[in-house]
Amino acid sequence: MADKRRKFDAEFREGAVRIVAETGKTLAEVARDLGINETTLATWVSRARQAGGTGPGEGEELARLRRENAQLKRDNKELAMERDVLKRCMVLWVK
Structure with a gap:
């Protein structure tokens, strides 16, 4: 059965x-x-x-998070360059 x-x-x-x-x-x-x-x-x-x-709205959220992540990476890179410049300036000032 x-x-x-x-x-x-x-x-x-x-x-x-x-x-x-x-x-x-x-x-x-x-x-x-x-x-x-x-x-x-x-x-x-x-x-x-x-x-x-992906459910409703998840695709849009994923795209937003990817854009935000890319922006944060650009900001991080810029801040790292500024930090390196300040380190070099400090070395020159100390000398």
């Missing part, structure tokens, strides 16, 4: 995928903790990765 298939809602699937991504636990551990088949969880994770794993 065939068992009836269990259905999982989208929220449960997304949560399970998020647990795998954020906790660093293996698929087997998470599947065992949630009481689902490891292959099922692996399919959900694979689909999420193929879809890019």
Whole structure:
């Protein structure tokens, strides 16, 4: 006699995928903790990765963070150059 298939809602699937991504636990551990088949969880994770794993608004936030990171790197480089100039000036002043 065939068992009836269990259905999982989208929220449960997304949560399970998020647990795998954020906790660093293996698929087997998470599947065992949630009481689902490891292959099922692996399919959900694979689909999420193929879809890019970004929910609504996450792509925009990622782009904003990348722009901010690039700006901070430019600022850091400029401050490092200013620091080096000040070090050289100090050496000349001490002499």
